[in-house]
Amino acid sequence: MILMNEIPDRFWGLFRSINRSTYIEALLRINEEYEYSNYFLSREVCLQVLEEYFVQKRLVIWQDELEDEADELLPPASRVLNWLLRAGWLRKVDDYASMTVNIVIPDYAAVMIEAFFKLSSDEEDETQIYIQNIYAILFSLKHDPRAGISLLNTAYVNTKRLNKSLQDMLHNMDKFFASLLEQKAYGELLKEHLEGYVEEIVKKKYHILKTSDNFYLYKNDIKRWIGSLRDDIGWMEEMSRRSANRVTAADVAEKLDQIERGFDHIEHRISNMDKEHSRYIRATVTRLNYLLNQEDNMKGLVIRLLNHLSLVDDPEEAIEKAGNCMNLSQMAILSDKSIYKKRKSRTEFKETLVPDEEPTELTAEEILNLNRVKNRYSRKEIESYIESRMVDGRMEVREDTIRTPEEFEKLILAYDYSIRRKSLYKVEDMDPELVDNGKYRYPRLVFVRRNEV
Incomplete structure (x- = not known):
């Protein structure tokens, strides 16, 4: 001061x-x-x-x-x-x-x-400097007979600074969680993650603690040296005699204990950083998946509905309108299965077994649910696929329409998109004939715009 x-x-x-x-x-x-x-x-x-x-x-x-x-x-x-x-x-x-x-x-x-x-500045993190200083100081105390009590005090100061640096690093990771909800688009969140969290935390700070030249490389030697110095009564008495401030052997032992406790705190902080890092990665993946599938995922639609209800002036009227528009016909929503059923005995289980049925041909909806093809193409890509093949406002599916697996998937998604209520297109003939071009077999569909019919 x-x-x-x-x-x-x-x-x-x-x-x-x-x-x-x-x-x-x-x-x-x-x-x-x-x-x-x-x-x-x-x-x-x-x-x-x-x-x-x-x-x-x-x-x-x-x-x-x-x-x-x-x-x-x-x-x-x-x-x-x-x-x-x-x-x-x-x-x-x-x-x-x-x-x-x-x-x-x-x-x-x-x-x-x-x-x-x-x-x-954008210089290297100080955690590496502190741990190396502690390592060098304790090495000198162990092997250099001229080393004095001042070096031991310096090692303790560096231990405190290393703890403080790791604590600041741990607390500053919280700001990246807040930025997750601020990003409204998939690309913006991915850019924030790669250029923000990965560059600032993982590569510059967290990576230093996890590479081959890390904290644990020095920790084992430091703890071993502290233990040997504490057991060497003659060395501690010699350190107290060299000191000009009348430091006793007990004071030297207490300083060694403080450094050792500091390293225990460092391990706890690194463990907490591991937990925060894993929690952030899980939250990022969940948020990315939500932004990617929010139009097709039930949880994403429910979240959008709740956000909309929280912003309107009259929630009761909005709930009534939403109830009139909701489609509750899918078995994923209506089910007679109870949450818990009592487990049956082994004999009853064997009696209820039925022989395996021969596999049946999957429908287009079942293929979409199994393979999650919906995640591969956005709604704009499907609309662009239909629009690019329209002639005079009509897209007619012929033998030469489908040549690659991608085109076949887009045709299935185009049909799935056309039967939705908010779709810009619809299928003109709902009972078309089948087309077989040698590689693929599909219906001869005709897509038209809804507002033109």
């Missing part, structure tokens, strides 16, 4: 400023140049860096609360640099020997700029 006392009040004006994004980008550019500087950055170098940035971006800078009318006449680079100096994000250091003005980044501003960099 010492750095908090050094921050000036006008420092926080950046977050209220209308030019906030411009100031943050300018700070990131100066910080990038600052990292490669051997000493200070001169004012001229800072202006040159900002001028190159403004030439590329062509940004508009609005008048800020710390500026006056004279500042508006300055070039964008000088104007932004002056504002950052006034607000305390940068500080001037006058070098009277060389007669130059140097620019430095205060310690408190460096912390904030580092946060801006993490928020805007």
Whole structure:
């Protein structure tokens, strides 16, 4: 909290400023140049860096609360640099020997700029760095006689940071569940899943925990070393003697226990991430299947009906209209089968067995229900199939109409579509003759538009 006392009040004006994004980008550019500087950055170098940035971006800078009318006449680079100096994000250091003005980044501003960099960058996840640091530190404590208690404290700090990073990763997975219901089309949801969840979570974060170079590769060695160090009483006494803060052997053992408990928490968090990942995948597949089959799937139609009833002004009237239009003739809805039947004995079961019947030829509806061909073609594709083969508003099925299995499936789906109430087409002759072209056998159907008859 010492750095908090050094921050000036006008420092926080950046977050209220209308030019906030411009100031943050300018700070990131100066910080990038600052990292490669051997000493200070001169004012001229800072202006040159900002001028190159403004030439590329062509940004508009609005008048800020710390500026006056004279500042508006300055070039964008000088104007932004002056504002950052006034607000305390940068500080001037006058070098009277060389007669130059140097620019430095205060310690408190460096912390904030580092946060801006993490928020805007797409770098590798920090979980891999933390686990490798812990591994290297405990290896040094095990094999290097010069290692002291400070390394053990650093290992504990990295363990806490690794736990925090995994906890943030776990909590941030929730936002992808909300995006599932926001997508109304199959393609939009698939794009959100592949470019959002797979790219941001699976490849950059979750994948790191599951590849060959993962957490479990280091965990076993780390736990084994912690156990051996805890059992080595002489090593713990030596660590306490080296410490300048009068640390006892019991304190060293407690620190090792804390690191071990931290790794137990890490395993629990990874287990929870596995559960969340599996839950999200199941929810995504269910949502994709719903968007793909919502017009033919009973559950999808029921959901659409309930959503419609929740939006209308008069639900009672809407329920009455829906009841008059519903078709309850399918056996999938009306059935005399009870939910539970008492199990019969083995002898009664054998008596009720009947000989196997010879298989009968399936109807078109049975073929559709067994093979789920409906999922392969959308309603627009079936309408396009009929429309493309119409001549003078009529599609006549002949011997040369069907040549491939796809065309045969589309013909079956076209007939299935034509008998629906909301279909744009219908079959003119409901008792047509059969056509046999050598490969397929099908009725000689004639499709016409409903509004033309």
